[in-house]
Amino acid sequence: MSHDLGLLTVVAHHIVVIDGGHTVGTGAPDQALRAPLATLTRRLVRARDLGTALAATGLPRPAAPGSPLHELPPHPDHGGPMTDRTAAGGAAASQDDARAVLDSLPGTLPRDEILAINSSASDIHTTRTYEYNGWAFTLPPGVFKPGDTSRIVHDRLLDGTIPVKGRSYAAMGVGLGVEAVIAGTLGAREIYAADVHPDSVATAAEHYRRIVGDRPDTVFRPLVSNLFEEFPDSPRLDVITFNPPAVSTRTSDDPTVVRNVCVGAEIVTRFFDQIVTRDLLAPGGEIYLIVSNTAELKRIVGYGMDAGFRPEILHRQTWEGDDCQAYLFKLIRHDAA
Numbered sequence: 540m541s542h543d544l545g546l547l548t549v550v551a552h553h554i555v556v557i558d559g560g561h562t563v564g565t566g567a568p569d570q571a572l573r574a575p576l577a578t579l580t581r582r583l584v585r586a587r588d589l590g591t592a593l594a595a596t597g598l599p600r601p602a603a604p605g606s607p608l609h610e611l612p613p614h615p616d617h618g619g620p621m622t623d624r625t626a627a628g629g630a631a632a633s634q635d636d637a638r639a640v641l642d643s644l645p646g647t648l649p650r651d652e653i654l655a656i657n658s659s660a661s662d663i664h665t666t667r668t669y670e671y672n673g674w675a676f677t678l679p680p681g682v683f684k685p686g687d688t689s690r691i692v693h694d695r696l697l698d699g700t701i702p703v704k705g706r707s708y709a710a711m712g713v714g715l716g717v718e719a720v721i722a723g724t725l726g727a728r729e730i731y732a733a734d735v736h737p738d739s740v741a742t743a744a745e746h747y748r749r750i751v752g753d754r755p756d757t758v759f760r761p762l763v764s765n766l767f768e769e770f771p772d773s774p775r776l777d778v779i780t781f782n783p784p785a786v787s788t789r790t791s792d793d794p795t796v797v798r799n800v801c802v803g804a805e806i807v808t809r810f811f812d813q814i815v816t817r818d819l820l821a822p823g824g825e826i827y828l829i830v831s832n833t834a835e836l837k838r839i840v841g842y843g844m845d846a847g848f849r850p851e852i853l854h855r856q857t858w859e860g861d862d863c864q865a866y867l868f869k870l871i872r873h874d875a876a
């Protein structure tokens with residue numbers, strides 16, 4: 540079997556377990572197959588309808604633009620090729636489902652594993668280049684170069700899974716500006732390109748000007764801001780994305796690395812607090828947050844739930860060679876669920 544379907548095939552006394560197009564177990568139905576079968580069963584049992592059942596198997600859904608089932612280049616910080624899997628949890632339709640999503644999340648990795656995952660030498664103080672979707676970006680010193688987690692968000696903006704056309708959109712922690720460029724290209728109504736780092740905002744604005752240019756139906760708003768502090772009152776945002784520097788362990792003493800990678804969970808709890816206390820979301824507004832188990836994943840999602848948001852896992856990604864798991868969440872207000 541080679542297609543992308545979580546499937547148990549019994550041929551005589553031989554079992555093959557395929558998950559997301561990858562063989563995760565093979566051989567006699569003995570101890571060796573228990574773990575992959577348990578994982579697959581949990582995912583299928585959680586599926587409440589045909590749509591989520593399909594998502595749980597990893598089978599692409601024609602209605603969902605750009606199924607996440609594809610291979611991406613290896614992460615420079617990870618050991619081998621990575622698997623890219625569809626959401627495990629599905630929509631959190633009720634408070635109980637949201638609790639189940641929270642319970643399903645892995646704990647934070649031990650410090651030594653986090654350090655090993657983030658061990659590559661930093662070239663953050665050099666000028667670098669980056670290419671995405673045929674667009675060329677230049678990164679001055681201090682500006683974050685996108686990694687695999689960035690790509691999860693960028694790909695889903697580009698394929699419309701995160702819908703921005705005609706909407707008011709805030710790219711929080713915009714870095715070099717890929718999110719803003721995609722949103723401009725797709726015709727967002729208004730784009731806040733926000734970052735606490737002035738050079739990142741200037742870089743994002745330059746890339747936007749060069750790649751997107753003036754568009755009559757889009758207002759571009761570059762903003763140096765500590766989270767939403769410099770946002771106007773009542774921006775009524777339809778979509779917010781954030782790839783926060785939430786890694787729980789200080790991977791470096793360099794403040795530039797800390798700002799880009801490992802501020803910790805507090806940056807996300809403040810993010811939720813500001814959205815709520817300043818009522819920044821439009822009715823039906825959506826937050827797209829990417830966090831991995833190198834951060835305090837459960838605490839972050841639990842905090843978001845307590846702040847009034849209901850999480851849905853849109854995508855989970857793992858890598859060969861380590862236990863890192865990255866989750867893309869969509870969060871909407873409880874009262875809008």
Ligand SMILES: C[S@@+](CC[C@H](N)C(=O)[O-])C[C@H]1O[C@@H](n2cnc3c(N)ncnc32)[C@H](O)[C@@H]1O
Pocket residue numbers: 683684685686688689690711712713714715718733734735736739764765766782783784798799800802806
């Ligand atoms: C992991 S990088 C993500 C960059 C880009 N969005 C991407 O995915 O490639 C985190 C970004 O958050 C920014 N950042 C850190 N603290 C911030 C804060 N308090 N307010 C706004 N942005 C912040 C950093 O400067 C950096 O650009």
